[in-house]
Amino acid sequence: MSKLKGSCLCGKVSFEVASSFDKMFLCSCDQCRQITGSAFASNLFTAADQFKWLSGGDDIANYQMPGRDISxxxxxxxxxxxxxSSGDGTKMIVPAGSLQGEPEVAQMYRTFISEQPLWSSTLDQVEAHEGFPS
Incomplete structure (x- = not known):
């Protein structure tokens, strides 16, 4: 099975993961929008044994929302x-934007669309540019 590499923006934290993922959730719930600062979180799910840290384990911080399953x-x-890692340690949740390359995804879901902001519901109609518009 082929593998993908991924990292944070500065490159201190890096990892390798099998390129085939079970599920991808594009979640628009209020908490996912707040924790990402975006219209939705885009998270891929894979078995923990398909994932390996390459560097930067000591450079990772974790936030767990008290009383909620949000981290x-x-x-x-x-x-x-x-x-x-998932709470039971069997899955790794990988932010899709941290990958270098295109993952293969078995199932994709858009979730909590009732909480999706109106400004993001028509993004396919917004004029697109390959870089900054002039």
Missing amino acids: KSFCRTCGSGVPW
């Missing part, structure tokens, strides 16, 4: 989201 792991230097 985030991030690089202490640049703040980029990095993978984290």
Whole structure:
């Protein structure tokens, strides 16, 4: 099976993972929008034994929301989201944007669309540019 590499923005934290993922969730719930600062979180799920840290384990910080099953792991230097383990340790949740390359995804889901902000529901209609518009 082929593998993908991934990292944080500054490169201190890096990992390798099998390129085939069980599930991808594009979640628009209020908490995922707040924790990512975006319209939705894009997280891939894979078995823990398909994942390996390459560097930066000591550079990872974790936030666990008290009383909720909401967490985030991030690089202490640049703040980029990095993978984290599920509560039972059987899965790794990988922020899709941290990967270098295109993953293969068995099932994709858009979740909590009732909490999706109106400004993000028509993004396919917004004028697209390959870089900054002039």
